[in-house]
Amino acid sequence: MSRAPFTLWTPVHAPCTLGIVSASRTARSRAREELTREIKVAARRQLALEGADRLSLRAVARDLQMVPSALYRYFPSRDELLTALIIEAYDALGDAAEQAMAGPAASDFLGRWLAACRAVRVWAVQHPHEFALVYGSPVPGYRAPADTIAPATRVYLLLLGLVNEAYRTGRLTSPEADPSLPPTLGEDAQRLLSTLDLPGLPPTVLIRAITAWAQVIGAISLELFGHLEGAFRDNAEFFDHTVKLMADLVGFPPPDRKAPDRLVP
Amino acid sequence: MSRAPFTLWTPVHAPCTLGIVSASRTARSRAREELTREIKVAARRQLALEGADRLSLRAVARDLQMVPSALYRYFPSRDELLTALIIEAYDALGDAAEQAMAGPAASDFLGRWLAACRAVRVWAVQHPHEFALVYGSPVPGYRAPADTIAPATRVYLLLLGLVNEAYRTGRLTSPEADPSLPPTLGEDAQRLLSTLDLPGLPPTVLIRAITAWAQVIGAISLELFGHLEGAFRDNAEFFDHTVKLMADLVGFPPPDRKAPDRLVP
């Protein structure tokens, strides 16, 4: 079934909901927002229990004592409901990472990197089906709808910001003999850096950071999807170690060594 | 729906099919094997077109001009059919990697590592839904059935064998200042090494190899599942670079430099 171009569902004649204009809130639209929320929490509950492919519109309707067709006043299809859950999952993941990163001292870059990555894994372990929804195979159709890519970049941008901050303050060790990027990859990295508003960050560092991020997602995927079954007694310990290896790859200085040769910012 | 303990489907009174005993092959069991194969190819065709969650038993039955219930003589459920496809996908992936690894000279460890990883990615790009089936979120139920974990380890063991071979022949550069493993992780690594029959390989190298493998899967997942959309014009180039970074992490010597300090085997 081909997916129509995604449109976040909004009522055709809905009043303006920008800002904090809660005074002019009619009772109907208020009930509407509340029910929309309730539908999503019911759906998320069922998602957590059964997984995305077992998520049934009729079941969430039963849960809310509604008739199935009534749900279509709020979400035009099951796929759009799933998309809303995807967006919320991205946000929850971003919240978790952001909060964890605020724990260590601002100057402790390795500690903040570790804390954020750990938070991502812990969230994933606690919400395996939601992680699968966003980083596993996309269930609704095959290509992510446009509205999901913005929230998707949040964790990613958080970590990149950390790398940039460490670099700017001269706390990033330069890799010994960094292989140069092939031309088109280097151009793409430069373009990414300018669109991400991270001028000055070397392209090689960006690529290393993305590489590390891919490793983090890969390690979590392997664990959650059963590919590490029986390998380690404590998967968190293994994850921590790989994250430290990746931190070293990116250039976060290990705590014991005095940061040796620094890149000039 | 809870999954019953997995049993690869075999007819209750089927004759012994071990070895190449094709003489005592009755016509019925021969037709049975052929139809089993045909069901799988029809299912795989539909899987490639629509994805795992859209794979419909009734559609493959229609494709084969059978009635849906007839399929249940060959696979006791849709999940078991998917499991068979999973196993075949693992095998196809293993074949691709194995064949690619045989390309470069036996002593060119970096080249063989690169070739194998590239082959994995190319196979994944060409069979995205099958990759999603095995390395994305597991669709049938939540835990991989026991019969899939053996074929799943094939690619993995192939790469580990390469690392071991490089180490044994002294072609693996030791990482500068390898952080020591925490105690339980080190024990687990030692246990893994003995069960995998790779004695002598340092536990830290094993962990680095698994880390690299997780990165490869993560990079492919990010690409296939849309998280790299719009980032790189040539994803293969990005992938190649990350794979080289990981090769360096594992200790495969770069081709230009003379391999500096070697581990004693």
Next chain:
DNA sequence: CTTGACAGAGAACAGTGTTCTCTATCATCG
């Protein structure tokens, strides 16, 4: 107060996985 948009109910449709029962057909054993 009237009008029109909206929320929800209910029925219906096409599709799904799965399980029955029933009838041929084939392999095997006496």
Next chain:
DNA sequence: CGATGATAGAGAACACTGTTCTCTGTCAAG
């Protein structure tokens, strides 16, 4: 060879699913 029993497939049925209609009340605005 012929009887017997296991098997393959057909067909109907059940309990679901997502989705789309139509129809009635209800709330908000002109």
